[in-house]
Amino acid sequence: MESQSGEYNSAKLLRAQSHIWNHIFSFINSMSLKCAVDLGIPGVIHSYGKPMPLSKLIASLPIHPSKTRFIYRLMRILIHSGFFSEQNVTKQDELEVEYVLTGASILLLKDNPFSMIPFLHVILDPISTKPWYHLSAWLKDDIPTPFEKVHGMTFWDYAGHDPNYKHLFNDFMASDARFVTSVLIEKYKEVFQGFKSLVDVGGGTGAVTKAIASSFPQLECVVFDLPHVITGLQGSDNLKYVGGNMFEAIPPTDAILLKVI
Structure with missing residues (x-):
């Protein structure tokens, strides 16, 4: 009985260890x-052909x-994850x-109109991943978000401060909008x-709103986002860009579009 109990406990411990690993x-x-x-393997x-x-x-x-011998190992991981077959x-x-x-890997081709490469770049950028290392420290204070805990400002302020990160995020929003x-x-x-009117709140560079405005010319469309996001962007006959903060006020309209908030 003790032997069976010991074997059961050993098996349970091994399963627990493998789960943690x-x-x-x-x-x-x-x-x-x-x-x-980054290496361009899907392309x-x-x-x-x-x-x-x-x-x-x-x-x-x-x-x-x-480093050539490591490519086989890299591909084994990616095959196991379902990104390639062999x-x-x-x-x-x-x-x-x-x-x-x-x-899945077809969605990682640069020329695919629904490419998810921009999403990968912004989510796995060190700026985005670093706050996760400080999650426990953030839970011990009153700072609103882990991002602010690490970077000293909100995500949106940081995007306005760092042109490269802003570019990554805008690329992601545009690619997601096409999808x-x-x-x-x-x-x-x-x-x-x-x-008769629609406001895309947090509409970024306006990829979604442009498509809506083109498909429904009778609809007056507004892309509403932070001023630094829409700076320099040009509208059209039934599309315009308005800067502001959605937590303060939203332009009057018949319909509000919230895609990713």
Whole structure:
């Protein structure tokens, strides 16, 4: 009885340990994905036009010769995560692995109109990830957000302060807007019927609103966001940009659009 109990406890402990290990090392998945995007691996395989042998992939990447053996390991992680698939082929009596894209990696191609590369860049940027290291410290004080705890200002103020980070965020918002708009206008046109005006609150550079304004010329559209976000942006006949703070006031309108707030 004691032996059975000991075996049960050992098995339970091993499962618990593996569960903890899995969560501790889960960052490897996202960082491996970032590495693949930074190296342009999805685009390289796509441009090859057919299943790409490992040797061809290695030869096409901007890596140091001493690091070539690590690409196979990187691809194993990404295959396990579902970003690529592999097939083994025999050529000249030698076995070689070949790689193809999956539905997920197709969304990581730069020329894909629905590319999620901008989302990856802004979320995995050190500016965005650093606050997570200070979550426990943030919970011990009265600072509103972990981002402010680390960077000394709100996310929006920081974006206005750092042009590079602002560019990353605006790229993400624009790419996400293209994705959302393709569904919104194609599947839910009736939502916009009967309105004369619409304000896109926190509309960024206006990617969604531009598509709506183009599809519904009778609708007077306003992109409403912080002044530093819309500076220099030009409107059209039924689209204009207005700067302000949504927590203070929103321009009068028939309809308010909130996409990502």
